[in-house]
Each structure stands twice: as C-alpha cells, then as structure tokens.
Amino acid sequence: MFVGGFATFAMVYSTQPLLPLLAAEFGVGAASASLTVSATTAGLALMLIPGSVLADRLGRQQVMKAALAIAALLALATAFAPDFGALLVLRALLGGVIAGLPAAAMAYIGEEIAPGAQARAMGLYIAGNALGGMSGRFVAALLTDWSSWRVALGAIGVLGVISALLFWQRLPASRNFRARAATPARIFADTLAIYRDPGLPALFLVAFLAMGGFVGLYNFLGFRLLEPPYGLGQSAIGAVFLLYLVGTWASAASGRLAERRGRRKVLWPMVAVMGAGLALTLAQPLWLVIAGVGVFTFGFFAAHALASGWVGRRAGERRALASALYLSSYYLGASVLGSLAGTAWTGWRWEGVAALVGLCVLLTAACALWLRQLPAPADGAD
Numbered sequence: 001m002f003v004g005g006f007a008t009f010a011m012v013y014s015t016q017p018l019l020p021l022l023a024a025e026f027g028v029g030a031a032s033a034s035l036t037v038s039a040t041t042a043g044l045a046l047m048l049i050p051g052s053v054l055a056d057r058l059g060r061q062q063v064m065k066a067a068l069a070i071a072a073l074l075a076l077a078t079a080f081a082p083d084f085g086a087l088l089v090l091r092a093l094l095g096g097v098i099a100g101l102p103a104a105a106m107a108y109i110g111e112e113i114a115p116g117a118q119a120r121a122m123g124l125y126i127a128g129n130a131l132g133g134m135s136g137r138f139v140a141a142l143l144t145d146w147s148s149w150r151v152a153l154g155a156i157g158v159l160g161v162i163s164a165l166l167f168w169q170r171l172p173a174s175r176n177f178r179a180r181a182a183t184p185a186r187i188f189a190d191t192l193a194i195y196r197d198p199g200l201p202a203l204f205l206v207a208f209l210a211m212g213g214f215v216g217l218y219n220f221l222g223f224r225l226l227e228p229p230y231g232l233g234q235s236a237i238g239a240v241f242l243l244y245l246v247g248t249w250a251s252a253a254s255g256r257l258a259e260r261r262g263r264r265k266v267l268w269p270m271v272a273v274m275g276a277g278l279a280l281t282l283a284q285p286l287w288l289v290i291a292g293v294g295v296f297t298f299g300f301f302a303a304h305a306l307a308s309g310w311v312g313r314r315a316g317e318r319r320a321l322a323s324a325l326y327l328s329s330y331y332l333g334a335s336v337l338g339s340l341a342g343t344a345w346t347g348w349r350w351e352g353v354a355a356l357v358g359l360c361v362l363l364t365a366a367c368a369l370w371l372r373q374l375p376a377p378a379d380g381a382d
C-alpha cells in the first residue's frame with residue numbers, strides 16, 4: 001500500500017514544479033498552466049465514487065491493481081503530448097483512472113488491518129503519498145533542468161510502471177472482503193446514512209479546505225521563487241519539494257499520537273501548525289520561507305492522515321463509499337482552490353495566495369474544533 005500511494009502521488013503531481021516552464025513553453029498564463037494539476041485532481045474527484053462502487057462489487061485488490069497499471073501507461077503517454085490541449089486530456093484521464101486506487105485503499109486497510117493498528121497503517125499509506133509526491137516533483141524538476149519536460153514526464157511514467165509491477169506482485173489478497181450489490185438504491189441509502197453522521201460531513205470539509213490550501217501554496221511557490229529577489233532555477237525549486245520528507249514522517253507520527261490521545265485531541269493542533277507555517281512564508285528571507293513551507297507541510301500531512309483514518313473508523317461497513325466521498329472532497333479542493341490560487345497570484349502575488357490559503361486554514365480549524373466537541377461513539381471510533 002505504501003508503494004501504491006507513492007506511485008499515485010508521483011504521477012498526479014509530477015507537473016507541479018514545471019508550471020512556470022509549461023506556461024512559457026505553450027504560451028499560457030499561470031492559472032492555465034496550473035490546469036495540468038487541476039485537471040488530474042478533477043478527474044480523481046469525479047471518478048472516486050464510481051471507483052468505490054466498483055471496489056465494492058469487484059474487490060479492492062482487483063480495482064487497485066488495474067487502476068495503477070493503466071494510469072502508469074497514461075503517464076508515459078503524457079511525454080508525447082503534441083500540444084497543451086492533448087496534455088490536459090491525458091492528465092485528466094490519468095486522474096480519472098488512478099482514482100480506483102485511493103477509492104479502494106482506505107477500505108482495504110480498514111478490512112485487512114487489525115483495528116488497533118489501523119492508525120499506523122493509514123499513516124504509512126499517507127507517508128507513501130507524501131514520499132511519492134516529493135519524489136515525482138523533485139525528479140521531474142531535476143530531469144527538466146538536465147534535459148526537457150518530456151524526458152521528465154517519461155521518467156515518471158517508467159517509475160509508475162515499475163511501481164505497478166511491484167504492487168501486482170506483493171499486494172496480499174483480500175481476506176475479509178464481502179461483495180456488496182452496486183445498485184443505485186443501495187448507493188443512495190448509504191450516502192444518506194453517511195451524511196446523517198454528525199462527524200463525517202465535517203471531515204469531508206476538512207479534506208476540501210486543507211488540500212485546497214496545500215495545493216494552492218505549492219502550485220505558486222515555484223512562480224514566487226523564480227522571481228526576484230530569489231531567482232532560483234528549476235532544480236533548486238524542485239529541491240523545495242524534498243520538504244515532503246517532513247510530511248512522510250508527520251503522517252506516521254500522527255498515527256502513533258492518535259492511538260495514544262485520540263484523533264479529536266490531535267487534529268486541531270495540527271491545523272494550527274499549518275497556520276504557523278503559512279505565516280512564516282510571508283517573510284522575505286529565503287530560509288524563513290522554506291522553513292514556513294516545511295512547517296505547513298508537516299501540519300497538513302498530519303491532519304490528512306488523522307482525518308482520513310477517522311473517516312474509515314466512523315463509517316463502518318460503508319467505509320468504501322465514505323472514503324470515496326472524503327477523497328472526492330480532497331481532490332475537488334485541490335482542483336477548485338488550487339486553480340483559484342492562480343487568480344490570487346495574478347492579482348496580488350504571494351500575499352493574495354497566502355490570504356486565500358489562510359482562509360482555508362481558518363475554516364479547517366473551525367471544523368476541527370467542532371469535531372472535538374462531538375460526543376465519542378460507543379465503539380470508540382474517534
């Protein structure tokens with residue numbers, strides 16, 4: 001599952017450090033260039049619920065394997081896109097196909113891992129996401145400096161193929177999966193039950209806001225660092241994504257902390273950490289900007305690991321659909337707010353981006369504090 005999460009994020013976010021270069025290459029604006037990320041996350045958001053339905057019907061393992069293999073081939077194809085429109089179409093298709101893996105991943109972990117170890121397992125899976133996102137971005141930036149963006153995206157596609165082969169060979173068979181009828185009536189009834197839960201809709205909103213703020217910050221960090229007084233090159237900007245190592249550690253550490261203290265007591269402080277990191281990015285010295293991004297990254301990945309694991313625990317037998325709704329909110333936030341940050345950048349540069357991300361953090365904190373007040377269910381799912 002770590003490998004699956006690694007490959008997913010490496011392919012989905014491989015164009016993020018290349019946005020300024022793609023804007024110049026194809027003669028488009030910053031907001032348009034960011035669509036190479038937003039189109040992928042939009043495809044993810046749209047296909048997560050159908051993916052969860054397929055996973056309920058056909059099995060978690062089969063859906064995840066097929067999704068990763070096909071997505072890897074699409075990632076390879078992006079290296080040969082003849083124009084910007086074709087690149088966007090391929091990136092959107094990649095997002096739609098890869099949705100099958102995260103749509104089933106949380107349910108797979110919830111079914112196959114003992115309850116006492118689920119927080120740690122989810123933390124490890126999210127850590128794979130973080131390390132994959134970091135590696136995909138860094139490798140893409142480095143190879144672009146050495147060669148071209150086409151070579152970089154081709155290399156990410158090869159990485160996806162290798163990961164898919166390993167995933168197919170090593171993923172243990174499902175032992176506790178029970179197929180559920182994928183009828184519209186059942187899906188509608190399960191959706192109503194999920195939204196009647198007092199905590200799940202708030203967790204979906206946490207996903208939308210936190211991920212939207214995170215992607216908005218990283219989408220336009222490269223544009224800021226290219227400009228004076230920094231003037232960094234493509235490789236140096238790509239090196240900033242090494243801060244995802246902080247997210248890898250934060251995801252695993254938050255899982256252990258949640259097992260000791262409970263998610264409700266840990267989530268809101270992690271959102272506060274995001275706010276502190278964002279405030280540091282408003283400083284001028286480069287070391288403070290980088291430190292702020294690192295602190296923000298730590299808080300985001302910790303909060304995401306806590307919230308996503310909490311969804312699986314609260315949803316019970318509906319965990320596949322609930323996880324899909326959570327991730328749909330997550331990637332919809334990345335698509336909508338990540339692109340909206342482009343408008344903020346065009347109009348008000350980094351101060352505009354920081355204001356938008358700050359609003360996201362404040363609203364996420366409000367959700368986390370509201371979740372903290374909910375009475376714990378009898379089964380201790382919080």
